[in-house]
Amino acid sequence: MSDSSQPRPIRRLTVATQLYPSKDILFTPQAFWFGESHAPLLGWYHPARKRDLGGSRQCGVVLCPPFGHEYMVSYLSYKHLANTLAKAGFDVLFFDYNNSGDSADLDGDRVAIWQSNIRAAAAHLRQIAGLEQVSLFGLRLGALLAASVATDIQASALVMLAPAVSGRAYCRELQVLRNMSALQSTSSADAAEPSASRDKAESEKQINDDELTGYEFSAEMRSSVGKLDMLKMPAPEMPVLIIARDDLTGQEEKLANIWNQSNTHLHLSSSPGYADMMRPDAHDTKVPEEIWLEVAAWLSPLFDIQPAPANDEINLETAITLQIQEQSITENLVSFEELVGVVSRPVSPVSQPLPTVLLANIGANHRVGNHRLYVKLARDLAAAGFTVLRFDKAGIGYSKPTPEGKENDVYANGGLNDMRSAMQFMRIAFGSEHFVVGGLCSGAYFSYLTALEEASVKGVILMNQLVYHWNEGDSLEARRKESIKSTHFYVKAIRNLQTWKRVLRGDVQFRQIFVKLSQRVSKRLHILSQAFITKFIESHHFLGKVARQFRQMEARGTEILMIMDAGDSSVDLMTENFGRHGVLLGKSPRVRLEILKGADHTFTPRWAQKHVTNLITTHLQKRFQAASANAER
Known part of the structure; x- marks a missing residue:
């Protein structure tokens, strides 16, 4: 065997070894692995633009993604939101849950795993950025998950765009959309053919209730998501921004009315942009810049600019081992x-x-x-x-x-x-x-x-x-x-x-x-x-x-x-x-x-x-x- 077949040692090509060099502040987002060694998560760290601002807001923001197809079409928009918040002085972490994106797969209750992932992301952002305060942002299911752990991680603020207020209603909505799809209709028509004309291989090619647009959507997962309901959660004791979807009437106003009874730091917005972002094809998606600027403008007054403290050199992990x-x-x-x-x-x-x-x-x-x-x-x-x-x-x-x-x-x-x-x-x-x-x-x-x-x-x-x-x-x-x-x-x-x-x-x-x-x-x-x-x-x-x-x-x-x-x-x-x-x-x-x-x-x-x-x-x-x-x- 020739030597060329052996993989050559590689350097850490994507991650800087120093967070904020004294003269040349690094603004480039950095990809890295974090979390449990047996099931690591992929994250993108967007450091605050400290030099531009004369400091930072000393608050990190964890971006909690939505599920399935909604994650794919909103990916570019999440990157733009992370950049917008970094420019406003926030350290930002955008990551993939286990069993999604580039992160590792992990067996178990998806909801419990994803809640644990958010906790891990918040802890890791605090560690690498040297912060005490962390806020959460979530879209659709990501908002519901963020709300469910916001108190656990002692979040300083919560921002939700088109939140899935009721997990049960969210699952029903996704199932209705799936049943309306051409693919599901074709599968149902094929299934109606006489069984004698179908062999075993063909019978295995059926789309059942345990999948949704190519993603696992098992009964266990639907049950776990269905147990989450913001209307039954105590209002979080932190500033909350809720941005309603602009394509359908949701439950955002009802949620705001209930939470407002015990949380006076809640704001409900109706800024447009959600529908244009959540298009059927990622090619057609439009980044909701107006909403992202509103999020930054709402968060910024909550956290004053503070002088940037000295930071030690850190290494972000760029290589993992999987089974x-x-x-x-x-x-x-x-x-x-x-x-x-x-x-x-x-x-x-x-x-x-x-x-x-x-x-x-x-x-x-x-x-x-x-x-x-x-x-x-x-x-x-x-x-x-x-x-x-x-x-x-x-x-x-x-x-x-x-x-x-x-x-x-x-x-x-x-x-x-x-x-x-x-x-x-x-x-x-x-x-x-x-x-x-x-x-x-x-x-x-x-x-x-x-x-x-x-x-x-x-x-x-x-x-x-x-x-x-x-x-x-x-x-x-x-x-x-x-x-x-x-x-x-x-x-x-x-x-x-x-x-x-x-x-x-x-x-x-x-x-x-x-x-x-x-x-x-x-x-x-x-x-x-x-x-x-x-x-x-x-x-x-x-x-x-x-x-x-x-x-x-x-x-x-x-x-x-x-x-x-x-x-x-x-x-x-x-x-x-x-x-x-x-x-x-x-x-x-x-x-x-x-x-x-x-x-x-x-x-x-x-x-x-x-x-x-x-x-x-x-x-x-x-x-x-x-x-x-x-x-x-």
């Missing part, structure tokens, strides 16, 4: 060219060199991936012997803005350069020589571009890729308006009575769908002619550009894995370029096409997440571990 499938792996927080990420790798060196896996962002979602898909995949791959980097491209998560100064720019022109920067970093820091690049949706697009350009890419994983070419000036909104679902979806839907009712009501853009489907038929006929010609003439000249590029990748020795949901428009895009079942890709064993049913675009059902994770892990093991073993003989 995944009875294997020990390490996770390192890394930063390169102002891009941030997490490297997962096995503790014990593997017996043969394996390629490093890079996971590119799914749309505007940060590196954990929708439903934590990338976290689970990275850790499973690390347990199987691979080194994996999940990172945020420019404009996503905590990485720097794009060169144009944008955030949430899904198909930013600099995405390919970010992938190259990640590869170069892994070469220098970990001795990586070869790579597998992969991603879902826009992550698949940039993985595809990288595989075309970089000879060191030995494998590519493309999940539900919707674009093979993106022109500068294109907009995601325009692409969405022009796109329709897969032909398979419409063939299935046309047999459903509900579809015809929607057509008669005018809810279906029938003309647009008809035109698009006609175009698909024309393209497929063209593909059939290409397939017929190439069957008799061994030449790539008759293939379209994308098909030629894939053939060239395969000829170079690149392993190609394409995974799609049958109802996703990525299937039709693939068919338009490669023919039915990818016939124009040839019969090379290096090309593998997997099409799932009922998985949706982001593999929301938990069975789909598990299936995709297992599929990718076993695929890479088979293709690269076996190849490495043969090379050593």
Whole structure:
């Protein structure tokens, strides 16, 4: 085995060893691990801008995130809130609960675990910032959790945005939204088919009450959340700011009236911004700057600016060890060219060199991936012997803005350069020589571009890729308006009575769908002619550009894995370029096409997440571990 297969020692790349150097105050947020060693938490520390203010307010603020999809779409806004509060003189800690984000998984009562996480975050912020006073901020379920422990941690103030006042009502609301979703309806329709036509594997592909938009939502969790009710809690003896949601009428006013009877330091606000932040897609979210400024303005008078005391040097932990499938792996927080990420790798060196896996962002979602898909995949791959980097491209998560100064720019022109920067970093820091690049949706697009350009890419994983070419000036909104679902979806839907009712009501853009489907038929006929010609003439000249590029990748020795949901428009895009079942890709064993049913675009059902994770892990093991073993003989 060559020395290059051994991971090189890495430095603490993301964390400063000194909190506040005397002349050059550090304002950059710092990522670190904290909490119990067997189940560490990932946090972002935003130090107060002491030099700008001539001191600090000597109060920390712990930001308690919401649950599930609400956490994903509000992530960018939380980062902006942390920056706003740091500029106002507060030391801020934004963290992920156990079983969420980048933090470790932990069995047990979710509510009790998350309450314990908030207590740990408050204690750790007091320690690293040298503070006595700590305030809490929470959104939705995060607000309910914060309120439930505010007295325990002796919080100095409590801020809640659109709080889930009643845990029971909150659970009912989420269940209603889940039952209204298209995915749930499809699953229910499938379940109604005669059982004789369904095999065991299909019966396991059902979405039940124990999951919600891809996250665990078990009966135990619903019961624990349901026991929390602010209307029955004693009013906290601290200043409280409640900001009502602006999309629906909630219970904020009722709560304020009850708490006001014993807490005269309570303020109810109706500032707009919540609805625009909590959009279905993280790409569409708008940071509620007005609300964040209001929060800072409300908190600031409660804590006077005080001279900054001298601080000792501190170290924030950037590496942890986890047990995944009875294997020990390490996770390192890394930063390169102002891009941030997490490297997962096995503790014990593997017996043969394996390629490093890079996971590119799914749309505007940060590196954990929708439903934590990338976290689970990275850790499973690390347990199987691979080194994996999940990172945020420019404009996503905590990485720097794009060169144009944008955030949430899904198909930013600099995405390919970010992938190259990640590869170069892994070469220098970990001795990586070869790579597998992969991603879902826009992550698949940039993985595809990288595989075309970089000879060191030995494998590519493309999940539900919707674009093979993106022109500068294109907009995601325009692409969405022009796109329709897969032909398979419409063939299935046309047999459903509900579809015809929607057509008669005018809810279906029938003309647009008809035109698009006609175009698909024309393209497929063209593909059939290409397939017929190439069957008799061994030449790539008759293939379209994308098909030629894939053939060239395969000829170079690149392993190609394409995974799609049958109802996703990525299937039709693939068919338009490669023919039915990818016939124009040839019969090379290096090309593998997997099409799932009922998985949706982001593999929301938990069975789909598990299936995709297992599929990718076993695929890479088979293709690269076996190849490495043969090379050593």
